[in-house]
Amino acid sequence: MLRRAFLASALVLALAACGRQAQQSEGSLKVGATAVPHAEILEQVKPILAAEGIDLQIIVFNDYVQPNTQLAEKRLDANYFQTKPYLDEFNAGRGTSLVTVASVHVEPLGAYSRKYKALAALPNGAEIALPNDASNTGRSLLLLQSAGLITLKKAADPVQTVADIAGNPRGFRFRELEAATLPRVLDQVDLAVINTNYALDARLSPRSDALALEGGDSPYVNYLVTRTDNRDDPRIRALAAALTSQTIKDYISRTYGGAVVPAR
CATH class of the missing domain: 3.40.190.10 (Periplasmic binding protein-like II)
Structure with missing residues (x-):
């Protein structure tokens, strides 16, 4: 009787363990x-x-x-x-x-414009829209720096803000907006830095439409x-x-x- 009770208990425990594993x-x-x-x-x-x-x-x-x-x-x-x-x-x-x-x-993060075909065509004082969360703001500024539009106080720091711009010789103005809204304001600004998922959703092609694009080695x-x-x-x-x-x-x-x- 004790042996049967032990075996029954062991079977119940085994089935319970299997049940938990299957559930997971x-x-x-x-x-x-x-x-x-x-x-x-x-x-x-x-x-x-x-x-x-x-x-x-x-x-x-x-x-x-x-x-x-x-x-x-x-x-x-x-x-x-x-x-x-x-x-x-x-x-x-x-x-x-x-x-x-x-x-x-x-x-790869990209910079887009509906008004201009090249970054060199941007006028002095052009309005540039950026995503407003800290990580993507810094990433956007690094992209603009690599494109030769601005310089930053810390050349490689990914966590920077507009206040960290050291050089802005063409007097660009920056507008920080929620990332998802950037494709919708593209007609209202001169340039917008847009995350690729939102760019694709808006039928923008990073390879053919972006005026500046991160390299494939992006971290x-x-x-x-x-x-x-x-x-x-x-x-x-x-x-x-x-x-x-x-x-x-x-x-x-x-x-x-x-x-x-x-x-x-």
Whole structure:
């Protein structure tokens, strides 16, 4: 009787452990993303995860704040839209502790204009619109510096503001706006520095339309991000593996023509 009771207890514990493991590795996975290219890339991942019993649910956002806020509030399991400098700034400013899981791709930042065909044609005093979050403001200023339009107090520091401009010989004026709105104000300004995901969403081609574009060696990699409490969840690991697979790298290279490139 004791032996049978012991074996029964052991079986119950084993089944419970298997149940917990299956629950972790299977089921739905809610991931926040901006529409282009992140949600498009995640759509390619769906069948890969489905084969592992994971239902990938993609929640599309048109801003950079809510995907992190909802992840911190456990309304999402992960998100995929941001660079490490932006994440660090968000964590520091909001008291969150979100973490990177895998580096996926790079989106070279570009400067666009509907009024001028070259940077040399910009008039003195031209109005230039920049994204207003700290990481992308600094990144934009570095791009303008590399294009010879301005000089900065610290030539390579990615966290700088308009106040850190040391040289502005052509008297450019700067207007800082939410990143998502920049394509919509392109007709109202002389030049706008736009993140590639928003540029693609607005049907701008970074390779043919940008007057200045970051090189392929940009350190601003886009990451899959989650919380510290679930970064080792098998579903998150499966998603990370799929996003960094050769299948997805080939899709990115084939689809975006250099406007989005797989992370090295």
